[in-house]
Amino acid sequence: MSAVKNVWVFAEKHEALAELCAGGHQIGERVSALLIGTKSDAEELANAAADQVYWLGETDSARMLEDYVLTLVKLVNERRPDVLLVGSSKRARLLAGRLAARLGTAVLADVMEFITSGKQLQCKRMVYGGAAVCTEISGASTVIATVAAGIFSTTAVVAAPQGTIESVAFVEPGQGLKRLERRVKGGVHVNLAAAKRVIAVGRGIANQEDLTMIKELANLIGAELGCTRPLSEGVNWLPRERYIGVSGVMFKPELYIGIGISGQVQHMVGCDQAGTIFVINKDKTAPIFTQADYGVIGDLYKIIPALIEKVKGNKTPQ
Ligand SMILES: Cc1cc2nc3c(=O)[nH]c(=O)nc-3n(C[C@H](O)[C@H](O)[C@H](O)COP(=O)(O)OP(=O)(O)OC[C@H]3O[C@@H](n4cnc5c(N)ncnc54)[C@H](O)[C@@H]3O)c2cc1C
Structure with missing residues (x-):
C-alpha cells in the first residue's frame, strides 16, 4: 500500500x-x-x-x-x-x-x-x-x-x-482575465495519446502527396497517423497535435510503426513505451533500429505499396 x-x-x-x-x-x-x-x-x-x-x-x-x-x-x-x-x-x-x-x-x-x-x-x-x-x-x-x-x-x-x-462553491477571482471571444478550432481533432495503433512518418517521406499511401495503410489497419516534428513544424504537412516526442505527444500505444524516421531521442522518448515497435528505414545504421522490435531495411516507396497489397489481400474473403 x-x-x-x-x-x-x-x-x-x-x-x-x-x-x-x-x-x-x-x-x-x-x-x-x-x-x-x-x-x-x-x-x-x-x-x-x-x-x-x-x-x-x-x-x-x-x-x-x-x-x-x-x-x-x-x-x-x-x-x-x-x-x-x-x-x-x-x-x-x-x-x-x-x-x-x-x-x-x-x-x-x-x-x-x-x-x-x-x-x-x-x-x-x-x-x-x-x-x-x-x-x-x-x-x-x-x-x-x-x-x-x-x-x-x-x-x-x-x-x-x-x-x-x-x-464546491466558486470563489470569485479578484482580478480575472476577460474572454472576449471563443472560436471552434477548424480541422479534425485527434487524440493521438488515446490511439492503440499509430503509424508515424518522418522526413523519409519525400512529398506531401505521398502521405496518401500512408493514410491508406493506416485506414486498413485501424491506426492513427502521427509524425516527427519536422513534418509538423518544419513543412507543416501535418498538424502539431500529430507529432510525437519530447515536445509533442508522449504515449504508450499497443503498436507503433515508424516509417522513414531516423530515431532521434527527442522523437523516440514519445513512443519507446509502445507495446511493439515496427520500423522501416532504408539506412541500416539508422538509430531507430536499436529500439525496434521488428525492422525492415529498405525503401518505403517499395515496401508500403507491397504492405498495402498484402493487407488488402488478407482482408479479401477467399
Ligand atoms: C529541443 C528539441 C526538441 C525536439 N522535439 C522533438 C519532438 O518532440 N519530436 C520529434 O519528432 N522531433 C523533435 N526534435 C527533432 C529531432 O531532434 C529530430 O530532428 C527529428 O525527430 C528527426 O525527424 P525525422 O526522423 O523525420 O528526420 P531525419 O532525422 O531526417 O530522418 C529521416 C530518415 O528517413 C530515412 N529515409 C529517407 N528516405 C527513405 C526512404 N525512401 N525509405 C525509407 N527510409 C528513408 C533516412 O534514412 C532517415 O533515417 C526536437 C529537437 C530539439 C533540438
Missing part, C-alpha cells in the same frame, strides 16, 4: 481527467477528481474512476480556467491533499503556476514518471531536449505536478465504484 494517501487530479479536458485518475491510483491510496462539467460527468467519474469528485460546477463560458484559482486554493488549504496532478494543457499549466504561487510552493513541470518511496514522491522529467532525465522531489506538503497525456496506462485503472460527489 502506498504511503501517499490523497492524490487530487485536475484537467481541462475530461478524457485527460480519466487518465489522471488512473495514474492517481498508481501513485496513492485515494484519488479525488476536480471537475468542471455536468452533474452526469461527475457521476460517471465517481462511478468509474475517482473515490471522490469535487464538483466545481458546470462549464461557464464567461469563466477562464484560471478563474478557478481562488476556489482551488481554498479547497487545497482546507483538505491538504498530498499530490495534485494537473493535465498539461496550456491553460491548466497557467492555473498550476498561479495555484502554486498562492500556496507558496512550486510546480514540477512535465513529469513523465512518478516513483513512490515511502512518503516521498520522486518525479522524473526530461531535460536538455530529452538528452537527460532529471529526478526531483518537492518539499511542499502538497506536491503540484503537471503531466502530459499518455504518461499513465489507463488499462491499470482500479475502478472505484460509488465514489462520493461534493459540490
Whole structure:
C-alpha cells in the first residue's frame, strides 16, 4: 500500500481527467477528481474512476480556467491533499503556476514518471531536449505536478465504484482575465495519446502527396497517423497535435510503426513505451533500429505499396 494517501487530479479536458485518475491510483491510496462539467460527468467519474469528485460546477463560458484559482486554493488549504496532478494543457499549466504561487510552493513541470518511496514522491522529467532525465522531489506538503497525456496506462485503472460527489462553491477571482471571444478550432481533432495503433512518418517521406499511401495503410489497419516534428513544424504537412516526442505527444500505444524516421531521442522518448515497435528505414545504421522490435531495411516507396497489397489481400474473403 502506498504511503501517499490523497492524490487530487485536475484537467481541462475530461478524457485527460480519466487518465489522471488512473495514474492517481498508481501513485496513492485515494484519488479525488476536480471537475468542471455536468452533474452526469461527475457521476460517471465517481462511478468509474475517482473515490471522490469535487464538483466545481458546470462549464461557464464567461469563466477562464484560471478563474478557478481562488476556489482551488481554498479547497487545497482546507483538505491538504498530498499530490495534485494537473493535465498539461496550456491553460491548466497557467492555473498550476498561479495555484502554486498562492500556496507558496512550486510546480514540477512535465513529469513523465512518478516513483513512490515511502512518503516521498520522486518525479522524473526530461531535460536538455530529452538528452537527460532529471529526478526531483518537492518539499511542499502538497506536491503540484503537471503531466502530459499518455504518461499513465489507463488499462491499470482500479475502478472505484460509488465514489462520493461534493459540490464546491466558486470563489470569485479578484482580478480575472476577460474572454472576449471563443472560436471552434477548424480541422479534425485527434487524440493521438488515446490511439492503440499509430503509424508515424518522418522526413523519409519525400512529398506531401505521398502521405496518401500512408493514410491508406493506416485506414486498413485501424491506426492513427502521427509524425516527427519536422513534418509538423518544419513543412507543416501535418498538424502539431500529430507529432510525437519530447515536445509533442508522449504515449504508450499497443503498436507503433515508424516509417522513414531516423530515431532521434527527442522523437523516440514519445513512443519507446509502445507495446511493439515496427520500423522501416532504408539506412541500416539508422538509430531507430536499436529500439525496434521488428525492422525492415529498405525503401518505403517499395515496401508500403507491397504492405498495402498484402493487407488488402488478407482482408479479401477467399
Ligand atoms: C529541443 C528539441 C526538441 C525536439 N522535439 C522533438 C519532438 O518532440 N519530436 C520529434 O519528432 N522531433 C523533435 N526534435 C527533432 C529531432 O531532434 C529530430 O530532428 C527529428 O525527430 C528527426 O525527424 P525525422 O526522423 O523525420 O528526420 P531525419 O532525422 O531526417 O530522418 C529521416 C530518415 O528517413 C530515412 N529515409 C529517407 N528516405 C527513405 C526512404 N525512401 N525509405 C525509407 N527510409 C528513408 C533516412 O534514412 C532517415 O533515417 C526536437 C529537437 C530539439 C533540438
